[in-house]
Amino acid sequence: MSTDLRPPSSAAQPGRPEPAGDGSRTPRWRDRRTRTLTAVAIALALVVAVAVAGTLAAGPAATTDLAARHEAPSWGHPFGTDAYGRDLLLRTLVGLRLSLLVGLTAAAMSGLIALVLALVATVGGRAAAAVVGWLVDLFLALPHLVLLLLLAFALGGGTQAVILAVGLTHWPRLTRVLLATSHEVAGSDYVATSRALGHGRLHVARRHLAPHLVPHLSVGAVLMFPHAILHEAALSFLGLGIDPGQPAVGVLLQDAMRTLSAGHWWLAVLPGLGLLLVVKLVDRIGEDLRLLLAPRSAHL
Structure with a gap:
């Protein structure tokens, strides 16, 4: 009787990974990365579509029709009409485009402030680091919405005031x-070598620090974007934001409060849902970018 003393094949051994075969199977991390990139592309395309639609709707959104005032949502007017018969969907798209522009400008301003302060604190010595740390702690200790209101009121209100107020108050956490x-x-070690070779602080900040900070800055600015949009809408709702003549979402919500008790719910609910959708899309873009750019992320 013959006995087969050969070791079992790798396929029969429990706990042992299967052979790669012909290499046609896609690694799991690459498949996840592809799905994340696809999600970012879809969300970004939707945000761009909202901005383009808001640009195209700027003219028709101002058309009044008193015979169609306060109409409920229908096929002709999916978001209904306002007190002057203007299509609320078109006005919401224009307001969302304006919110995106304000949020983008404010987030870029906050990101630039955070980058400059981080570089100054790192290469400026102990005194500069202490000053930057004190500024960060001071702004984080102040109530954020109260600080926004005070700055917007001090700057006189309006579009430029809300951009400055939001941009000057969103940098501490990113810093x-x-x-x-x-x-x-x-x-x-390479920064120590650069300094040993006689390179100054500006060279170290420009050639070594800034390239490493740009990915974190990009993700942080995108993640600040939704907060900037919401705070712009809040300031506009309180009368200290976008000029009342422009159809910002906060202005639309403020106008809706006057007739909400009459049963015109669509004037507040639908623009608010549109704002929430855009904020979630931008937040999704920021979270996915963070997962893609973080070198130690488990997602990759």
Whole structure:
């Protein structure tokens, strides 16, 4: 009787990974990365579509029709009409485009402030680091909405005032993130070698620190974008934001409060849902970018 003493094949051994075969199977991490990139592309396309539609709707949104005032949502007017018979869907698209522009400008301003402060604190010595740390703690200690209201009121209200107010108050948390990254880079061997070769602080900040901070800055600015949009809408709702003559979402919600008790619910609910959808899309873009750019992310 013959006995087969050969070891079992790899396919029969439990707990052992299967062979790669011909290499046609896509790795799991690459498949997840592809899905994340697809989600980012879809969300970005939707946001761009809203901005383009708002640009095209600027003219028709101002057309009045008193015979069709306060009409409920229908096929002809999916969002209904307002007190002057203007199509609420077109006005919402124009308001969302305006909110996107304000949020983009304010987020870019806050990101630039955070980047400059992080670089100054890292290469400026102990005194500069102490001043930047004190500023960050001061702004984080103040109530955010109260600070927004005070700045918008001091600047006189209007579109420029809300951009400045939002842009000047959203940088502290991003500054902390950039400070942590810049301190880690500043303690690396190649930065020490660069300084030993006689390179100054500006060279170190420009050639070594800034390239490492840009990915974190990009993701942080995108994640600030939804907060900037919501705070712009809040300031406009309180009368300190966008000029009342422009159909910003906050202005639409403020106007809806006057007739909401009469049963015209669509004037507040539908523009609010549109704003929520755009905010969630931008927030999704920021979260997916964070997962794509984070080198230690489990998503990859």
